[in-house]
Amino acid sequence: xxxxxxxxxxxxxxxxxxxxxxxxxxxxxxxxxxxxxxxKKPLELMFVYSLEERVENNSVPxxxxxxxxxxxxxxxxxxxxxxxxxxxxxxxxxxxxGLAIPDTQYFGPGTRLTxx
Amino acid sequence: GQQVxxxxxxxxxxxxxxxxxxxxxxxxxxNIQWYKQRPGGHPVFLIQLVKSGEVKKQKRLTFQFGEAKKxxxxxxxxxxxxxxxxxxxxxxxxxxYKYIFGTGTRLKVLA
Numbered sequence: 040x041x042x043x044x045x046x047x048x049x050x051x052x053x054x055x056x057x058x059x060x061x062x063x064x065x066x067x068x069x070x071x072x073x074x075x076x077x078x079k080k081p082l083e084l085m086f087v088y089s090l091e092e093r094v095e096n097n098s099v100p101x102x103x104x105x106x107x108x109x110x111x112x113x114x115x116x117x118x119x120x121x122x123x124x125x126x127x128x129x130x131x132x133x134x135x136x137g138l139a140i141p142d143t144q145y146f147g148p149g150t151r152l153t154x155x
Numbered sequence: 156g157q158q159v160x161x162x163x164x165x166x167x168x169x170x171x172x173x174x175x176x177x178x179x180x181x182x183x184x185x186n187i188q189w190y191k192q193r194p195g196g197h198p199v200f201l202i203q204l205v206k207s208g209e210v211k212k213q214k215r216l217t218f219q220f221g222e223a224k225k226x227x228x229x230x231x232x233x234x235x236x237x238x239x240x241x242x243x244x245x246x247x248x249x250x251x252y253k254y255i256f257g258t259g260t261r262l263k264v265l266a
Binding site for chain 2: 048070080081082083084089094095096124129142143144145147148149
């Protein structure tokens with residue numbers, strides 16, 4: 040058990056739906072991440088939050104909207120998605136927000152998203 | 156932009172054989188991490204390398220960071236069926252929060 044939980048674990052949605060993915064870390068970490076993992080592609084970083092401030096937005100379409108209300112919670116709000124957005128969405132957290140400090144990321148189990 | 160290539164993409168070995176995966180970055184890295192993802196699971200951190208030429212060992216696993224800090228390798232001695240999974244490297248350039256993951260090497264161990 041990594042101490043990072045994600046809900047739901049599976050989600051099927053239509054292209055016109057609005058849904059949210061939730062991530063919670065119980066490790067006292069200060070940085071949180073959203074990654075997208077598609078078949079036959081490397082993990083793609085989507086967003087990084089450090090001390091609740093978004094510090095990285097990796098050219099992600101606006102139909103994905105992150106929210107970090109506090110250092111323990113991270114959301115990914117989804118609206119008008121496309122079938123190609125179907126993937127495993129992984130949340131991760133790490134202890135330190137600093138650029139100078141190499142940081143270990145602890146991943147949650149992921150949400151398997153299918154867009155019809 | 157920064158790219159991280161990983162080879163091979165797949166590797167099938169007989170139990171007891173050795174296994175190596177290689178990671179190459181297009182740019183110099185400040186540090187590199189290795190993760191293992193079991194089938195149906197999520198990436199789990201294995202190790203982090205920071206110094207040029209660094210070598211670290213974890214039981215049967217040996218990790219190396221190249222002198223130029225642009226490549227890395229993971230070597231498993233005498234593989235076991237529990238080693239099955241996909242091994243990812245993740246490199247970070249200086250001045251960025253972003254880790255670029257390699258494409259991964261999927262290891263299958265035949266008993």
